[in-house]
Amino acid sequence: xxxxxxxxxxxxxxxxxxxxxxxxxxxxxxxxxxxxxxxxxxxxxxxxxxxxxxxxxxxxxxxxxxxxxxxxxxxxxxxxxxxxxxxxxxxxxxxxxxxxxxxxxxxxxxxxxxxxxxxxxxxxxxxxxxxxxxxxxxxxxxxxxxxxxxxxxxxxxxxxxxxxxx
Numbered sequence: 218x219x220x221x222x223x224x225x226x227x228x229x230x231x232x233x234x235x236x237x238x239x240x241x242x243x244x245x246x247x248x249x250x251x252x253x254x255x256x257x258x259x260x261x262x263x264x265x266x267x268x269x270x271x272x273x274x275x276x277x278x279x280x281x282x283x284x285x286x287x288x289x290x291x292x293x294x295x296x297x298x299x300x301x302x303x304x305x306x307x308x309x310x311x312x313x314x315x316x317x318x319x320x321x322x323x324x325x326x327x328x329x330x331x332x333x334x335x336x337x338x339x340x341x342x343x344x345x346x347x348x349x350x351x352x353x354x355x356x357x358x359x360x361x362x363x364x365x366x367x368x369x370x371x372x373x374x375x376x377x378x379x380x381x382x383x
Contacts, residue, residue: 226319245317267291276294288358292355304350330352330353336351
């Protein structure tokens with residue numbers, strides 16, 4: 218898939234096949250995440266890849282909007298050191314994860330982490346130290362839907378693009 222097509226066809230996938238993702242592909246995805254833009258090149262991120270079914274099930278129990286994590290093949294938890302721009306940096310890394318997964322034919326869905334009541338419990342479950350902030354949980358798996366990567370309806374460009382002023 219070409220770069221601009223990748224941006225158009227990426228979408229949230231919540232229904233996954235029962236099929237493992239190769240460790241090499243998970244490493245490629247995290248490798249792409251570390252090349253995300255970062256304020257002052259601080260690179261405050263740490264990534265925890267979860268593939269064990271018991272931990273995925275526990276994450277799905279903790280994350281109220283991420284119940285589908287239990288059926289995912291993997292989850293990448295994006296944590297950042299609590300710096301001035303941790304949220305922006307962590308979100309940029311999360312976007313790279315979503316796009317890299319799509320490029321590899323792997324479905325993904327972003328589950329919020331920052332400021333969620335469960336963020337501390339997730340940190341404890343995954344063995345993170347104090348001072349780290351959970352930015353996101355990204356569910357990963359091969360989509361059940363055969364034609365999963367297709368453009369979703371979006372607002373027309375004319376509705377959202379403004380020149381010089383609003």
